[in-house]
Amino acid sequence: MFDYLIVGAGFAGSVMAERLASQMDASVLLIDRRPHIGGNAYDFYNEAGILVHRYGPHIFHTNSKRVFDYLTRFTAWRPYEHRVQASVDGQLVPIPINLDTLNKLYGLNMTCRQVEDFLTSVAEPRSPIMTSEDVVVSRVGRELYEKFFRNYTRKQWGLDPSELDASVTLRVPVRTSRDDRYFTDQYQAMPLHGYTRMFERMLDHPNIRIMLNTEFRDVREEVSFTNVIFTGKIDEYFDYCLGKLPYRSLRFEHQTHNSKRFQPAAVVNYPNEHAYTRVTEFKYLTGQQHASTSVVFEYPCSEGDPYYPIPQPQNAELYRQYKTMAEFTPNVHFAGRLGTYKYYNMDQVVAQALKLYQTITERADHPLLLTDRAVDQEEMRDRSAA
Ligand code: FAD
Numbered sequence: 001m002f003d004y005l006i007v008g009a010g011f012a013g014s015v016m017a018e019r020l021a022s023q024m025d026a027s028v029l030l031i032d033r034r035p036h037i038g039g040n041a042y043d044f045y046n047e048a049g050i051l052v053h054r055y056g057p058h059i060f061h062t063n064s065k066r067v068f069d070y071l072t073r074f075t076a077w078r079p080y081e082h083r084v085q086a087s088v089d090g091q092l093v094p095i096p097i098n099l100d101t102l103n104k105l106y107g108l109n110m111t112c113r114q115v116e117d118f119l120t121s122v123a124e125p126r127s128p129i130m131t132s133e134d135v136v137v138s139r140v141g142r143e144l145y146e147k148f149f150r151n152y153t154r155k156q157w158g159l160d161p162s163e164l165d166a167s168v169t170l171r172v173p174v175r176t177s178r179d180d181r182y183f184t185d186q187y188q189a190m191p192l193h194g195y196t197r198m199f200e201r202m203l204d205h206p207n208i209r210i211m212l213n214t215e216f217r218d219v220r221e222e223v224s225f226t227n228v229i230f231t232g233k234i235d236e237y238f239d240y241c242l243g244k245l246p247y248r249s250l251r252f253e254h255q256t257h258n259s260k261r262f263q264p265a266a267v268v269n270y271p272n273e274h275a276y277t278r279v280t281e282f283k284y285l286t287g288q289q290h291a292s293t294s295v296v297f298e299y300p301c302s303e304g305d306p307y308y309p310i311p312q313p314q315n316a317e318l319y320r321q322y323k324t325m326a327e328f329t330p331n332v333h334f335a336g337r338l339g340t341y342k343y344y345n346m347d348q349v350v351a352q353a354l355k356l357y358q359t360i361t362e363r364a365d366h367p368l369l370l371t372d373r374a375v376d377q378e379e380m381r382d383r384s385a386a
C-alpha cells in the first residue's frame with residue numbers, strides 16, 4: 001500500500017514525490033509512461049557524447065527565490081543568459097525586438113529615444129487587448145507583426161494570432177534598449193550536470209519507488225494507494241467524458257554535425273521560411289566543449305505528445321468544467337502543465353507543486369477533506385489575505 005501514487009515524473013510529479021517522501025515520510029510510487037524521468041525537461045548524452053534535450057530546448061529562468069533555492073538543493077548551476085536571433089528579410093536579427101533589431105532591419109542608426117518615437121509612430125493602439133494579434137500590433141504595428149509574429153504563430157499553433165489569447169505573444173517583450181536577452185528574470189541558469197541528474201538526486205529517497213514504461217490505467221486497479229497526484233492530461237483522467245482538450249504537438253528532428261559550431265546563436269527562429277519554427281544548438285546552453293555539435297529542429301504538428309495547452313477562451317471553459325469534476329474527486333490532485341491545462345514554464349510548475357504540497361500538509365489532519373476544492377479555497381483565502 002502506497003500513501004501516494006504519482007502519475008508523471010516531470011517537474012510536477014517529481015517535486016511532489018520529493019516533498020511527500022522527505023518531509024511527510026510518505027511512501028510514494030512514481031510512475032511514467034516514458035522510459036525516463038524528467039518529463040519534457042529530460043536530457044541525455046547522445047551517441048556523439050553531447051548533452052541534448054530530447055524534447056526541445058529547456059532554459060531555466062525564474063524570479064522566485066523560493067523556487068531557485070529549492071532546486072539548488074539538487075543541483076549546482078551554470079550561469080546562462082539566453083539569446084535568440086530571428087531570420088527576417090534575409091538576415092539574422094535579435095528577438096525580442098530591440099534597438100539593434102530595428103537598426104539592422106532598416107539600416108538605421110537610431111538611439112533609444114528615436115526607437116521609442118519610431119515604435120509610437122507605427123504602433124496601432126487597440127483596446128481592449130484580447131488576442132495575441134492585439135498585443136503585437138498595438139506595440140510594434142502591423143509591419144513588424146507580420147515579419148516576426150504572424151507566420152511564426154500560425155506555424156507554431158496552427159492558428160492565426162487573432163485566434164489566440166493575448167498571453168501567448170505577451171511572453172515575448174519589445175525593448176527600446178540594446179538588451180538582447182530572451183529573459184530578464186533574476187535567476188537564469190542551467191543545471192550544471194543537466195536536468196536528468198537533478199531529477200535523479202531529487203528522487204533518490206528510500207520512500208520513493210519509480211516505475212517507468214508504466215501507464216496509469218495499467219496500475220490503477222493493480223496497486224493499492226491512498227492518494228493520487230495526477231500530472232498527465234486532466235481530460236484523459238476523466239476518460240474525455242466532457243470532450244477532448246486540444247493540445248499542440250511538436251516533432252523534433254535531432255542532428256549532429258561534424259563541426260564545432262552550427263549557427264551564430266543558441267536559438268535561431270524562422271518566422272517566415274521552412275516548416276520548422278526554430279533551431280537550437282545545445283552547446284550554447286550547456287557550455288560543453290566538443291569537436292562536434294548537436295542541434296534540434298522543431299516542427300509543430302497537431303498529432304503527437306501533448307506539449308502545449310492551447311490558450312483560447314473555449315478551451316479554458318472546457319478545462320473549468322474538468323476542474324469542477326476534479327474538485328469533487330476526493331484524494332486526487334491535479335498538477336503541472338497538463339494536469340491544470342496551463343502554458344506554464346518549469347519554474348511555475350515547481351511553484352505550483354510546492355504550493356500544492358504545502359496545502360496538503362496543512363490539511364494532513366483531515367485527509368478525507370482533501371479535495372482540490374479545498375486546495376482552491378486555501379489559495380483563494382491566501383490571495384485575499386495577501
Ligand atoms: P511534463 O514534463 O509533461 O511531465 C508529465 C509526465 O507525465 C510526462 O513525462 C508523461 O509521460 C507522464 N504521463 C502523462 N500521462 C501519463 C499516464 N497516463 N501514465 C503515465 N505517465 C503519464 N519551460 C521553461 O521554463 N523554459 C524553457 O525553455 C522551456 N522550453 C520548453 C520547450 C518545449 C519544446 C516545451 C514543450 C516546453 C518547454 N518548457 C520550458 C515547459 C516545460 O517543459 C514545462 O513547464 C515542464 O516540463 C512541465 O512539467 P510537468 O511535470 O507539468 O509536465
Ligand code: UDP
Nearest residue numbers: 086095148149152153156168169171172269
Ligand atoms: N513568437 C513569435 N515569433 C517569435 C517568437 C515567438 O511569433 O520569433 C510567438 C509565438 O506565438 C510563440 C509565442 O510567441 O508561440 C511564445 O514564444 P516562446 O518563445 O515563449 O515559446 P515557447 O518557448 O514556449 O515555445
